Amino acid sequence: MFNIPTMTNQFSHIIADKINQKTKPLGALGLLEQCAMQLVTVFSQNVAEEHAFKAFTPSISKPTLLVFAGDHGVAAQGVSIAPSDVTSQMVANFVSGGAAINVFCQQLGWQLEVVDCGTLHPVTAASVHNCRLGSITKPLNTEMAMSTSQVQQGFNNAKQLIQQLYLNGCNTVAFGEMGIGNTTSAAAIMAAMLKLPAQQCVGKGTGVSDDIIKRKITVVEQALALHKSHLADPITLLAALGGFEIVHITGAMLSAAEKGMVVVVDGFICSAAAMVAIAINPEVKEYLIFAHCSNEQGHQLMLEALNVKPLLQLDLRLGEGTGAALSLPLLQAAVGFYNQMASFADAGVEQVVS
Structure with a gap:
């Protein structure tokens, strides 16, 4: 009746790592981190190759x-x-x-x-x-x-x-x-x-x-x-x-x-x-x-x-x-921090271990 594609999570480790490497303690953005994970996963379903995914910028379009x-x-x-x-x-x-x-x-x-x-x-x-x-x-x-x-x-x-x-x-x-x-x-x-x-x-x-x-x-x-x-x-x-x-x-x-x-x-x-x-x-x-x-x-x-x-x-x-x-x-904040927030390496900040 409805042909819903099974969610592919092939890049979930990359998404999670990118979130975890932001300049914050692990999990410090709470549900926003889970929200970012889900949004990026859904928006990237049509991205097949890892190099293409790393160049992919998720965005909310015409909500x-x-x-x-x-x-x-x-x-x-x-x-x-x-x-x-x-x-x-x-x-x-x-x-x-x-x-x-x-x-x-x-x-x-x-x-x-x-x-x-x-x-x-x-x-x-x-x-x-x-x-x-x-x-x-x-x-x-x-x-x-x-x-x-x-x-x-x-x-x-x-x-x-x-x-x-x-x-x-x-x-x-x-x-x-x-x-x-x-x-x-x-x-x-x-x-x-x-x-x-x-x-x-x-x-x-x-x-x-x-x-x-x-x-x-x-x-x-x-x-x-x-x-x-x-x-x-x-x-x-x-x-x-x-x-x-x-x-x-x-x-x-x-x-x-x-x-x-x-x-x-x-x-x-x-x-x-x-x-x-x-x-x-x-x-x-x-x-x-x-x-x-x-x-x-x-x-x-x-x-x-x-x-x-x-x-x-x-x-x-x-x-x-x-x-x-x-x-x-x-939702916009979740996508925003994922796309724009600096990583520890980018900012030259010593990584926080929680």
Whole structure:
């Protein structure tokens, strides 16, 4: 389905040695060193010879953040403080430049793209990519959220979006989401994939009351029981529990890895999509950088299950890709020190042994 090349690590010893020879104690730049290792490894996948690699200068090219929007039938089950109408209203806000993600992308250098994956009220602005799979998913606790053919169409849409970015020279992508009710969908995916009880996966989302939390737990438990026979396969799991935007994010992660691009993973929703993507093709994980640990209950457990360390801990729970957006300066810093920081030999500094 997705032909993701196995990551070649033939130059890993050279990368590690170059990082270790910088004018600093070993490991003193912490996660930035791991980030540099991963970025340089991904960016150099098409470099075949050692002499070419030593002349290679890695760089982040045309970083692009796509916000995928979709509406969830489960929102009508009393699991959110906002009605589904807000999804389209926020899409319009993205178009007009008024959302947090607009501000962060403009400040930090991301190109922002907005994708309508299936919202109750379509926003017809020319700048919005039309990838609609419908107007809203079915309530996941009473029936399949969508069909498997809709999942496949979402993957096809994502592949086309990523192909265009790749042809335009982009090598680093991040994904955000907007969809009232989507933390319920993500919690159900998490519970199904990690085989955890719903109460460990369901959180406050946008800040709901304790009564709504209890309702969300019940809804997730109902969905898991109803779709028990569909949860072993990641495609049918997405059809049963997913959202139109989550499907597109999953497909976009796989498509970007297929093109050898770095994928910056945002918070709870996008990490749920990442879990599904890894289940579909485990090779994708090597291309994923996890931006932050959100304030959504369950996200820390999710990251621990994936055995990954996020770059940031800011207690964010907004979505939109805001955490992924904020990580770009760190990615740039990782590439920057790798390319520009002097070695002990270059600087004439006695090597520090830690």
